[in-house]
């Protein structure tokens with residue numbers, strides 16, 4: 001459960017988000033949409049306590065983030081799975097090692113790690129790529145590995161910042177199926193996206209942000225009025241700015 | 248990067264090793280000197296009678312500053328030199344005539360109190376000369392203190408410099424892996440978990456630097472010893488610290504220093520990457 005209560009975060013003169021109040025319940029599937037620079041990544045960074053709010057209160061799974069010391073941040077992040085547009089796999093580790101890593105930092109026994117990693121990779125449909133390195137995989141496959149890593153420790157929340165941004169429509173849709181599956185097992189999902197078709201087709205809750213404020217919050221919503229700007233953003237991003245090799 | 252850290256720690260330890268050699272040897276010489284110089288040597292005229300010598304000894308031993316006063320014949324004195332010079336004693340065989348006088352050797356309980364005893368000895372008949380070394384000892388102690396303080400300051404300075412150099416070189420490695428570190432943090436790795444590999448790397452670099460530095464210093468010291476054991480430097484080398492002793496101490500000191508510099512350097516360099 002994530003609760004924002006009158007949260008403001010600015011970067012000097014740049015407004016990140018302003019006076020945002022929102023509640024995301026356990027098991028929700030939320031799309032976070034809005035034009036570029038609206039404050040979506042800021043919203044997510046606040047949840048991870050990568051940055052701190054100037055004003056207001058943020059609670060994640062009952063913990064007030066303001067009261068969380070730096071030493072306790074790793075614990076917070078372990079209860080949250082995270083997936084990025086550019087996958088962020090460790091380049092010198094194999095698929096298996098990348099996923100196992102997330103368990104090893106919890107000091108889980110190597111027996112359990114050896115048992116669970118192939119299971120999760122199997123669920124993600126990439127068990128055949130286990131011993132491959134990230135650069136040997138397609139973008140879709142890399143994103144599956146990233147999702148496997150994000151969910152292996154059964155997080156209560158999965159956050160995805162434009163997870164389909166680097167994928168072709170078919171692959172993107174496959175990834176959405178995967179996320180839907182994970183959501184149905186009870187994991188809360190917060191996904192930032194510019195992909196109108198995906199939002200419309202999934203029919204989940206949509207929170208729209210613009211200029212740092214929540215302008216719309218619909219259950220079973222559609223992408224909405226940001227179409228043009230989103231199209232422009234997609235165009236700007238479509239040129240492979242993030243190449244899977246430069247991880 | 249690894250090489251740069253390795254190089255700077257090794258270089259630092261080498262310089263440190265040179266200072267260490269100087270300090271321990273100066274110390275050794277000073278200690279030896281103090282031991283040798285807590286005596287007063289009263290040189291006797293050739294024709295002084297045994298009776299008057301015994302009288303002198305009795306008077307001297309009656310003084311509270313004197314631990315012991317004993318007669319040393321010139322033959323015994325020469326033999327002492329032969330023993331002290333060891334395998335170089337053959338040099339003394341070339342002497343056509345014993346150049347040393349008979350003497351009374353006075354052991355003092357405190358070198359600082361030499362003056363009174365010397366005054367007393369001066370009143371005796373049949374003496375040629377009185378040798379004692381108070382001012383020499385004072386000067387020696389003063390000089391060794393200065394050398395020790397100077398060396399300590401330089402050593403601290405070197406350690407600080409090398410920590411800075413190491414942390415800067417490690418910082419470059421960390422920068423190159425900044426992305427990897429940020430990924431680990433997103434997944435929820437603790438700072439110690441992330442630091443671990445860098446710390447181990449720092450320790451290993453420190454360990455090998457120390458090893459190489461000890462070896463180089465040992466080789467150098469062996470050379471110095473060989474050089475000084477040539478006849479010209481004979482007197483000098485007999486009071487130098489033996490190689491084995493030096494190396495044993497260097498291993499302990501260098502390992503401790505090298506490893507802590509490597510470890511501290513890497514921890515410092517990561518601070519700014521780990522504070523969120």
Ligand SMILES: Nc1ncnc2c1ncn2[C@@H]1O[C@H](COP(=O)(O)OP(=O)(O)OP(=O)(O)O)[C@@H](O)[C@H]1O
Pocket residue numbers: 011014015016034035036037038039040041042043
């Ligand atoms: N570290 C920063 N320093 C200064 N300004 C920042 C920083 N991060 C974000 N901003 C500003 O805050 C505002 C919100 O940024 P944010 O990254 O949250 O947007 P976004 O909705 O994620 O955009 P996009 O869709 O392009 O990723 C923007 O105006 C941005 O320029």
Ligand SMILES: [Mg+2]
Pocket residue numbers: 040041042
């Ligand atoms: Mg963003």
